[in-house]
Amino acid sequence: MAEAGQTDLRTAFRQLAGGGVGGLETVWRELAHPLHNYAFALTGDQDEADDILSEALAKLPGIGWRLRWVRNPKAYLFAIVRNAARSRARRARLGPAEGAGEEPASPDGSGPALIRAAVLDLPEEQRETVVLHVWGGLTFEEIGGTTGVSTNTAASRYRYALQKLRPALGEGNDER
């Protein structure tokens, strides 16, 4: 299934490498939500995430023939989003993590809002690892390649993040 998605993305990249925008539809269908989640996790801001997603995808046709040589289009797209988020943060002289985590949990402290707030509360490295693995579907090896750390480090970050997320995910309630 994931391999089929990668094949579609490779086909889309070949179309985009030719200078057209035809491949964008496939990229959007396969990865718009995961990429947006990732951008949101990095910035903690919905509008910023929209801008980053738009900027990252609009950049693709301009990259041209080099897209033909991309081995892992999925990881490549997450890396583009990461770089876009970081360069925007640099421009704004604001670390990407600073905006994150400011969204308060819903007053009743339950459901998706609580989970979202718990994810945004994580340290930046753990937050992006969780988002890339859970919502992005990347392996730890791919996450390591995207974030510039080893596979083991990525896996450790994920484990630490899950430990912190357990209470928000109802682990505490289950034990009661």
Add this chain to the structure above:
Amino acid sequence: MNDDDLKRRLAATRLSSPSITLDQVTQRAAASIPRRPPSGLVRLALATAVVWVMVWVAQAAVHRSLDALAPMGQAASQPVPRPSGIAQRGRLLQELMADGGWSEVGARAQQGVAPSSPAGSGMRQGRSGQTRLRRWS
């Protein structure tokens, strides 16, 4: 709850959702595409034309320089034969002999007799007591 269950619960939660549309992204992408480069066939034709022009210019330059040399005649284009080292030395020796001054030296050398000139001027005493011509090298 194990890690897989936690992962499933997380994945079921929508973290965020894009409020932009594919059309907006496509329009932005279309606007940011740089001027389309020429196709492969056009590039090949352009490269061939450039190479052809360069060859033609070089050929014309060669022809022009050959034309400039032409009035000097055929002899100019033929190399003057240079005498070899041995032939040159032989001719010089002949000229010296013809001069007369060296004929005596030559005759004495043939007889193994030192010329009247002092030692160091071309003759020296050999180990056998005979005077012989120094070998010039």
